[in-house]
Amino acid sequence: MTRRLTRDALPEIAAAARERLPEGSTFSAPEYDRAGLTPGIVHFGVGGFHRAHQARYLDELLSRGEARDLAICGMGVLPGDERMRDALAAQDHLYTLIARFPDGREDIRVIGSIVDYVWAPEDPAAAVERLAGEEVRIVSLTVTEGGYNINQVTHEYDLTADDVAADLADPGHPRTVFGLVVQALRLRRERGVAPFTILSCDNVQANGEIARTAFTTHARALDPELADWIGEHVSFPHSMVDRITPATTDADRAYVREQLGYEDAWPVVTEDFIQWVMEDEFTAGRPAYDDVGVQLVEDVAPYEKLKLRMLNSSHQGLCYFAHLAGYHRVDEAVSDGRIADFLRAYMRREAMPTLDPVEGIDVEDYAETLIRRFTNAHVKDTVPRLCAESSDRIPKWLVPVIRDNLRDGGDVRLSAAIVASWARYAEGTDERGEPIDVVDHLADRVRAAAGRREEDELAFLRDEDLFGDLAEQPRFTEGYAEALRSLHEVGSLRTLERLLD
Numbered sequence: 001m002t003r004r005l006t007r008d009a010l011p012e013i014a015a016a017a018r019e020r021l022p023e024g025s026t027f028s029a030p031e032y033d034r035a036g037l038t039p040g041i042v043h044f045g046v047g048g049f050h051r052a053h054q055a056r057y058l059d060e061l062l063s064r065g066e067a068r069d070l071a072i073c074g075m076g077v078l079p080g081d082e083r084m085r086d087a088l089a090a091q092d093h094l095y096t097l098i099a100r101f102p103d104g105r106e107d108i109r110v111i112g113s114i115v116d117y118v119w120a121p122e123d124p125a126a127a128v129e130r131l132a133g134e135e136v137r138i139v140s141l142t143v144t145e146g147g148y149n150i151n152q153v154t155h156e157y158d159l160t161a162d163d164v165a166a167d168l169a170d171p172g173h174p175r176t177v178f179g180l181v182v183q184a185l186r187l188r189r190e191r192g193v194a195p196f197t198i199l200s201c202d203n204v205q206a207n208g209e210i211a212r213t214a215f216t217t218h219a220r221a222l223d224p225e226l227a228d229w230i231g232e233h234v235s236f237p238h239s240m241v242d243r244i245t246p247a248t249t250d251a252d253r254a255y256v257r258e259q260l261g262y263e264d265a266w267p268v269v270t271e272d273f274i275q276w277v278m279e280d281e282f283t284a285g286r287p288a289y290d291d292v293g294v295q296l297v298e299d300v301a302p303y304e305k306l307k308l309r310m311l312n313s314s315h316q317g318l319c320y321f322a323h324l325a326g327y328h329r330v331d332e333a334v335s336d337g338r339i340a341d342f343l344r345a346y347m348r349r350e351a352m353p354t355l356d357p358v359e360g361i362d363v364e365d366y367a368e369t370l371i372r373r374f375t376n377a378h379v380k381d382t383v384p385r386l387c388a389e390s391s392d393r394i395p396k397w398l399v400p401v402i403r404d405n406l407r408d409g410g411d412v413r414l415s416a417a418i419v420a421s422w423a424r425y426a427e428g429t430d431e432r433g434e435p436i437d438v439v440d441h442l443a444d445r446v447r448a449a450a451g452r453r454e455e456d457e458l459a460f461l462r463d464e465d466l467f468g469d470l471a472e473q474p475r476f477t478e479g480y481a482e483a484l485r486s487l488h489e490v491g492s493l494r495t496l497e498r499l500l501d
Contacts, residue, residue, distance in 0.1 A: 004263040007034065007092040010110065017108070017260040024105045027260075030094075030112030032062050037115050038135050039073035044177045045142035046074035046084055051111065052097060052245040052270040054140060054201060058113040060292040067287040070137065074117040075127060077177055085119045087265040093117065096256055096267040099274075100378035107272065108260070120180055124173050131184030132193065137284040139181060140199040141211065142241075146392030146441065148204065148214045149178070153468050157217035168221050178218040185219070185234070186226055197235045197283040203312055204396055205304050208238035208279065238300040239278035240307055244373060245270040246381045271379045273369075277303040302356040306363070309351045311370055312397045314343045317414075318374070319386035320421035324430050324492040330381040334374040338496040343371065345500060346414045354404040388439040390422055391446060395466050406473055416479030417499055419467075423460040424487040426450035431491050457481050 003009045014029040021027055041058070043050060054072075061067040074093075076085060088095065093114045099107040120127035131139065141147075149158050158164065167179030174180045181198065188195055198215060200207035212231075220227035248266055256264045276289070280296040290296050297303070321342070322333035334340050347367045355363060374381075402415045426446045428436050438447055445463070452459035461471035461480065470476050486495040 002257055002261065002263050004265075005091045005094050005096065005110065007094065009262070010094065013260075013262045014110070017262065020259060020261055021108070022104070022106065022259075024103075025108065026106075027108045028063075029110040030059070030063065032065070032068075032112070034071075034092075034112050034115060036068065037062070037071035038069040039115050040070040040135050041072045041138045041140060042075050042118075042131055042136055043072050043140045043142070044075050044077065045144070045147070046076065046081075046088075046114070046117065047142065048245045048248055048268045048270075049241075049243065050142045050201070051095060051114070051268045052099075053241055053243045053274065053276065054142075055111055055113045056097060056109070056274070057276060057289060057292050057294060058287060059109065059111045061287050061289075062113055064291065066291065069135070070287045072114045073130065073136075074114055075120055075130070075180075076117070077120050077175065077180070079121070082119050082121075084266065085117045088114065088117050090265060096260070096264045098252075098255075098267060098269045099272050100269065100376065101272045102372065102376045102378065104378055106378075121175070124175070124180065127180055128174065128183045128187065131180060131196075132187040132191070134193050136196050138197045138199055138282070138286065140201055141177065142201045143177060144389065144392065145202055145204055145396050146389060147177075147202065148200075148210050149176075150210060150214060152395040152465050155213070157214050159217070159221055164218065167218075171222055178214055181215060182219045182222065182226070182230075185230055186223070189226065189229055194284050195230070195234045197237065197281075197286070199237055199239060199278075201239055201241045203241070203308060205308055205400065206238060206301065207304075208236040208281075208300075212236040233283065235281045235283040237279040237281040238304065239276065240300050240303040242275040242307055242311065243270055243273060244376075244379060244381055246379060246385055249380075251380075269379065271373060271376055273373055302358045306355055306358050306361065306366065308397050309354060309401050310347055310363070310366060312393070313351060313401060313418075314347060314370060314374075315386045316390070316394055316398055316422070317343055317346050317418045319383050320418070320425040321492040321496060322383045323387055323425055323436065324421070324487070326430060326432060327383055329377075330383055330386065331375045331377040331379070333383060334371060336493070338493050338500070340371055340375075341500055342414070342496045343374075346418070349411050350405055350415050351401055353408070353410050354401055384437070384439070387425060389441065390426075391440050391442040391466055394419065394422060399467065399470070402470065402476060403468075406475060412476050413479040414499060416476050417483035417495070419461070419470075420480050420483035420487060421492065423450045423453070423484055424492075426460070427453075453484065457484065 018027045097109045163175045167174045200211040277295040327333035405412045427450045449460045458471045
């Protein structure tokens with residue numbers, strides 16, 4: 001019987017796994033005493049990315065004997081988070097991280113930096129108390145681009161959203177990350193306990209400021225004095241995070257079982273590249289992140305803009321065209337020269353002119369590195385993953401590129417084509433007539449708008465919550481309409497050829 005990954009089984013599992021490794025690959029596991037760790041970080045959003053990124057950095061510090069008072073306690077607020085809690089609890093919060101290189105080599109690590117997990121809906125009061133504990137010095141977040149409850153156009157926190165309104169009406173039984181954190185800060189203030197840092201690790205430009213807006217606005221609706229205290233005493237550092245991490249599949253679980261010889265309910269597969277840039281602004285100290293390659297800088301904004309407008313927007317630039325054409329894997333799609341050349345053209349013509357200088361980075365080299373990362377076949381990233389939750393992504397990543405270029409007289413033709421490809425994708429069928437599962441919290445809304453194309457060619461653009469006034473910008477709508485017509489007439493790949501011509 002195959003052994004499950006647990007603390008007691010780890011020595012035997014590690015020894016056996018090392019004997020089964022492919023040539024050139026490595027396997028490591030925690031040799032530090034996990035029993036003596038203190039969870040000084042509470043993290044909301046313990047998914048694949050957090051476990052491939054922030055938890056990986058902290059595991060490296062723990063392996064060096066550092067940050068023993070800053071291990072991680074995960075915290076979930078969504079119904080689906082209960083599954084993660086149970087999977088991690090059954091294996092003493094250990095999991096396998098597999099970083100795959102383009103040449104097929106693997107760096108495999110069992111990560112031990114997560115030591116507990118709290119599913120808040122089970123006992124909200126206990127979750128608040130956990131956050132209020134003196135040992136907690138950082139609350140970090142990967143709650144997705146749309147998880148901050150910020151209106152895309154007004155940039156204001158939505159006090160009328162159902163769960164937020166419920167938290168404001170009954171603050172003692174919070175449902176949201178905002179309600180939980182604000183209640184914990186209220187208790188810390190009342191008890192004379194120093195506040196923690198709130199560290200956003202999501203792909204949102206000025207993510208620290210977005211987090212500040214969300215949490216202080218929520219607090220102000222309950223208690224203006226508490227909001228003022230938070231504004232004065234809580235740090236909200238900006239950060240930029242980068243590591244392509246697909247969702248875990250049953251094939252990944254089978255790989256651990258068959259190749260490494262043990263059971264892991266939720267391993268993580270990722271690429272070899274990793275980057276984290278952050279402001280060194282922490283209320284109550286931080287791990288020595290700079291000892292393990294994190295870049296601590298005075299201004300994260302140029303790094304954020306570079307990553308969001310080059311990598312993240314390029315992901316949107318490839319995914320809808322690729323999905324319509326029948327591609328499922330990202331590496332296969334970008335190996336198609338038409339898609340790769342389109343991404344290069346978008347980055348050079350439209351993204352790069354809007355960037356700020358970033359010390360030590362050649363943007364042309366950065367662009368080619370992205371193409372190489374996208375074509376790493378061993379990561380097995382999927383096109384549908386990139387297409388998901390577009391209504392949270394396009395407005396935050398691509399629309400700012402469009403607005404800057406419209407303001408400065410730059411080119412918007414390729415960005416308009418990307419938006420058109422989203423509209424065509426949102427119609428719900430690909431070019432072979434196969435149905436598309438549009439995964440988006442606004443799926444019904446965007447599908448309905450896309451479906452009105454024949455009566456109003458710009459219907460998709462008229463959603464001001466997503467696009468503001470872009471439907472009233474002729475220089476943008478001309479390219480959008482032309483691309484949308486072409487997508488219907490000749491398909492996605494031929495449209496790319498036209499755009500490149």
